[in-house]
Amino acid sequence: MSLSLDEVRRIAALARLELSPEEEAVLPGQLSAILDYVRQLEELDVSGVEPMTHALASGDAAPLREDEVRPSLGPAEALAAAPAREGTWFKVPRIIE
Amino acid sequence: MSGGGLLQLSLLELSERLRAREVSSREATLAALGRIEATDGKVGAFLAVTADARAARGERLGPLDGVPLAVKDIFLTKGVPTTAGSRILEGYRPPYDAAVIERLRGAGAVLLGKLNMDEFAMGSSNENSAYGPCRNPWDLARTPGGSSGGSAAAVAARQCFGALGTDTGGSIREPAAFCGVVGIKPTYGRVSRYGVIAFASSLDQVGPLARTVADAAALLQVIAGRDERDMTSSARPVDDYRATLEAGAKGLRIGVPREWLEGLEPGVAARVREALATYERLGASLVDVSLPHTKYGIAAYYLIAPAEASSNLARYDGVRYGLRTAGAKGLRGMYAATRRQGFGPEPKRRIMIGTYALSAGYYDAYYLRAQKVRTLLRRDFDRAFERCDVVAGPVTPTVAFRLGEKVDDPLQMYLADVYTVTCNLAALPGLALPCGLHAREGVPVGLQLLGRPFDEATLFRAARALEREQGPLPPPRGLPA
Numbered sequence: 001m002s003l004s005l006d007e008v009r010r011i012a013a014l015a016r017l018e019l020s021p022e023e024e025a026v027l028p029g030q031l032s033a034i035l036d037y038v039r040q041l042e043e044l045d046v047s048g049v050e051p052m053t054h055a056l057a058s059g060d061a062a063p064l065r066e067d068e069v070r071p072s073l074g075p076a077e078a079l080a081a082a083p084a085r086e087g088t089w090f091k092v093p094r095i096i097e
Numbered sequence: 098m099s100g101g102g103l104l105q106l107s108l109l110e111l112s113e114r115l116r117a118r119e120v121s122s123r124e125a126t127l128a129a130l131g132r133i134e135a136t137d138g139k140v141g142a143f144l145a146v147t148a149d150a151r152a153a154r155g156e157r158l159g160p161l162d163g164v165p166l167a168v169k170d171i172f173l174t175k176g177v178p179t180t181a182g183s184r185i186l187e188g189y190r191p192p193y194d195a196a197v198i199e200r201l202r203g204a205g206a207v208l209l210g211k212l213n214m215d216e217f218a219m220g221s222s223n224e225n226s227a228y229g230p231c232r233n234p235w236d237l238a239r240t241p242g243g244s245s246g247g248s249a250a251a252v253a254a255r256q257c258f259g260a261l262g263t264d265t266g267g268s269i270r271e272p273a274a275f276c277g278v279v280g281i282k283p284t285y286g287r288v289s290r291y292g293v294i295a296f297a298s299s300l301d302q303v304g305p306l307a308r309t310v311a312d313a314a315a316l317l318q319v320i321a322g323r324d325e326r327d328m329t330s331s332a333r334p335v336d337d338y339r340a341t342l343e344a345g346a347k348g349l350r351i352g353v354p355r356e357w358l359e360g361l362e363p364g365v366a367a368r369v370r371e372a373l374a375t376y377e378r379l380g381a382s383l384v385d386v387s388l389p390h391t392k393y394g395i396a397a398y399y400l401i402a403p404a405e406a407s408s409n410l411a412r413y414d415g416v417r418y419g420l421r422t423a424g425a426k427g428l429r430g431m432y433a434a435t436r437r438q439g440f441g442p443e444p445k446r447r448i449m450i451g452t453y454a455l456s457a458g459y460y461d462a463y464y465l466r467a468q469k470v471r472t473l474l475r476r477d478f479d480r481a482f483e484r485c486d487v488v489a490g491p492v493t494p495t496v497a498f499r500l501g502e503k504v505d506d507p508l509q510m511y512l513a514d515v516y517t518v519t520c521n522l523a524a525l526p527g528l529a530l531p532c533g534l535h536a537r538e539g540v541p542v543g544l545q546l547l548g549r550p551f552d553e554a555t556l557f558r559a560a561r562a563l564e565r566e567q568g569p570l571p572p573p574r575g576l577p578a
Contacts, residue, residue, distance in 0.1 A: 008449070015407060015452040016414070017445060018433035031449055033508050038396040041466050044473070051468035052475060055285040055299045055329070055524040057550065062332040065325055077192040083421035090416050095428045 002032040103128045160315045162205030167257040169248050170211035171218055172198050172303075173292040181294045182216040182226040182244075185439025186419045195292025196327065197261060197303050197320045204319045209257050213247030216441045217410065218268055218296045220244050221513045224504050225443040232500070233276060234573035235540045239497040242272030248306045249276035253573050259307040259316050263293060265300045266398050267492075267517025270529035273306050274492035274543025277531040277570045279313045279560065280306040284550045285524035286331035288317075289324030297405035298329075300398075300521040309569075310530060310561040314338035317553065336554040346562035347380030349555075352485030354388040357516060362495050364535045368542035369491050372532040375566055376489070376559075386481040386488065390473045391519060397474070398518040399511055400454050400467035407451030410444060446507060475523040482549050487559050491516050492529045492543035520547050528556040530563065531570050541570060 008028050012019050019027065054061075075088040084091040103125060106114070114120040137143050168174070171181050173191035175198075180186045194202070201208065215225035223231040223246025231246040233239040234254040241250040245262025249272035252260050262269040264282035273280025281304045288303040295301060305316035321335045353373060358366060377383055415421035415435035425434035440448070454463035481488055493513060503510045520527035525547050532544040544563070548556045572578055 003453075011449050011453050011456070014456060015448045016411075016429070016432040016436055017440075017448060018437040020437065023442075023445065027446070027449065030446060030507055031453070034399060034446075034450055034511075035453070037508055037511075038400050038463070038467075041393055041396050041400075041470055044390075044393060044470060046466060046469040046473070049469040049472050051465055052471040052522075053468060056331060060286055060331045060333055060550070062323060062325070062328075062330060073192055078417075080192060081189055081418035083415055083419070092416055093425070093428050093431045 003028050003035065104132055158203075158205040159319070161201065161319055163207060164205075164258050165207045165209050166201060166259050166261070166316075167209045167212050167248070167251050168198065168201075168261040169214050169245050169263060171214060171263055171294045172211075172261065173294070174198055174208070174211065177211065179211065179294070180228070181218070182214040182228060183413075183439065183441065183444070184227045184420065185413045185435070186294075187227075189418050191292070193292060196289035196324045198292065200320045201261075212245075212251055212260060212262075214262075215244035215246065215268075215443070217294070217406070217444050218244040218263055218265055218301075219406070219443045219447055221267070221271055221510050222498070222500070222503065223247065223250075223272070224500065225441060227441050230500055232575075233497050233540070234575045235277065235497070237575045239499050239540065240275065242275035242493075242497060244268040244272075245280075245306065246272050249273050249278055249280065252276070252278045252306050252308060254576055255572070259305060259312055261303060261316070261320070262306055263296075263301055263303050264517075264521065264527075265296050265302075266402060266521050267514045269304045269306060270492050270517050270520075270527055270543070270545060271513065273529040274531070274541065274545075275497035277541030277543075277573065278306050278308055279310050279528070279530045279564075280304065281313055281317060281528040281553065281556065282520065282526065283317060283321060283553055284331075284526045285521075286329050286333075287321050287335075287526070287551065287553065289320075289322075289327040289330045291324055291326040291330075295409040297402040298409060299405060300402060302521070310557055310564050311339075311342060313528075314342060314557045321553075331551070333551055336551075338554050338557050341554050341558045342561050343565075344558050344562075345379065346376050346559060349376070349381040349487060349559055349562075350384050350485040351376050351381050351559070352384045352386035352481050352488040354386050354391065354481070354488060354490055356388055356391045357490035361491055364537055365491055365493070365495060365542050367536065368533045369489075369544060372544045372563055372567075373489060375563060379562055379566060381559075381562075384485045386485060388474075388477040388481060388488075388519065390470065390477050391515070393470050394474060394519040394522060395511055395515055397467040397470040397522060398514065399450070400463050401471065401522070403447040403451035404454050404464050404467075405451070406444070407448045407455065410440070410448055413439060415439075443507070471522045474519050478519075478523045478525060478547070486548070486552075486555055488547040489559075490545055492545040493517070496535045496538050496540045496542060516545060520545075525550060526553045526556055528553075528560050530560045532563065533567065534570070539574075
């Protein structure tokens with residue numbers, strides 16, 4: 001199967017990725033080759049097989065802790081690496097035009 | 098400048114020479130430590146000199162006390178730049194330490210630095226690092242493997258005495274095999290992932306790389322165990338790995354998956370078969386087992402890992418940390434422009450594949466099917482472990498390949514993971530250790546040992562038995578001794 005450029009652009013938009021012209025030239029072919037390869041899973045009969053949704057067997061998981069307040073990062077530490085901030089907020093470009 | 102002369106400088110005089118690079122911080126620190134040792138018996142000024150004084154009093158914190166180590170740049174280190182090999186995190190200084198970093202510091206280890214890696218741990222050659230490739234100390238024209246390429250290379254090159262890496266589909270075991278060192282991916286849940294930059298959360302696991310099996314066991318002993326900040330960290334007690342390390346191979350049942358030796362490159366196959374013969378000679382029995390779904394491992398992995406990655410990497414949006422690209426229009430424009438500039442080609446490919454596999458109309462056909470195949474892979478192993486204690490085979494289909502050999506063909510690069518991904522998908526522990534040099538290529542070949550969940554102790558025991566019999570590899574010949 002092959003992914004069209006339009007489909008690649010649609011996926012990029014969903015993923016909030018902007019693609020360069022070079023990427024638009026190579027990605028449809030590369031992604032199609034990968035999808036062709038993973039499609040060999042279709043050979044397998046998986047009817048009646050439960051999906052493995054947890055990597056840890058239930059007996060190995062730890063019990064949940066009490067839901068209580070614990071110390072965590074303060075605003076200054078949490079904001080320290082932000083590209084832009086104002087007061088105790090992360091600052092982002094205008095959302096509503 | 099002699100150590101004695103250095104010590105006569107004032108603080109600001111020293112600072113000036115450090116700035117001018119006439120003196121290194123290391124020289125200054127060693128000079129001061131030497132002076133303390135020579136004089137403090139008379140002066141008594143110091144109550145504690147980290148590591149050394151404890152050692153002198155016989156009060157060492159444990160085997161890592163004072164030992165120089167280094168860690169993959171995927172672990173958060175408070176105040177120390179942490180990039181995960183990506184431009185999108187260039188200059189990022191985390192506000193806290195990862196759980197494993199706390200453990201190492203608490204054990205007295207000296208952390209020398211952060212190690213090169215494929216961007217966001219996505220790769221099998223370290224060539225996807227945004228900060229330039231890392232090279233194999235055995236042959237500088239070859240890759241060290243990936244994604245923990247810097248960890249394996251630094252240990253092989255004797256730049257540090259041990260290192261930590263992470264393994265999502267082989268990222269500890271493959272580079273360990275390529276560089277001739279020991280590496281273990283513990284059972285999912287054995288080591289805390291708190292403060293580890295996430296790639297594929299149902300597969301990621303932290304583990305050590307070291308020059309000997311006993312070293313790797315000592316490192317895992319320190320980092321393993323329950324951490325309540327990681328929901329998936331298991332409460333199971335951690336075995337005492339040293340207690341069974343020297344128990345030998347006698348009586349072990351070693352499963353040899355028939356699917357793993359078919360079509361294997363002959364030079365790699367030769368060393369793996371020799372290792373299996375050695376086990377037999379040491380009193381282990383070889384058991385023929387079948388892992389019939391092995392050939393579907395890569396396909397399942399390259400759906401599940403990108404799907405989880407596309408979700409985990411959504412957080413790099415130019416808002417809370419890392420890069421923000423200026424000049425784009427509006428919030429959405431800023432997100433897309435930042436991600437275009439900050440991510441390299443491999444994370445972009447995986448985000449695209451993962452987004453596609455999770456998108457409306459495709460979820461059942463791709464992601465859900467892959468999770469069902471994951472169940473089939475786990476059943477393969479459950480059946481095999483009814484008849485054996487350890488599964489043994491190759492780590493990689495070939496020895497270390499050359500830089501540039503596979504960079505233009507992502508699918509070829511993925512196929513290098515054929516023997517390693519099933520261990521992560523089935524959530525088992527897996528260890529790689531050297532089993533000699535390739536006869537024609539002259540670089541290391543690795544043997545992989547897989548165990549039952551949480552049975553790392555048996556992997557160490559089996560690995561140590563082979564290591565003792567075959568002796569150490571010579572030092573890597575790509576570097577001066």
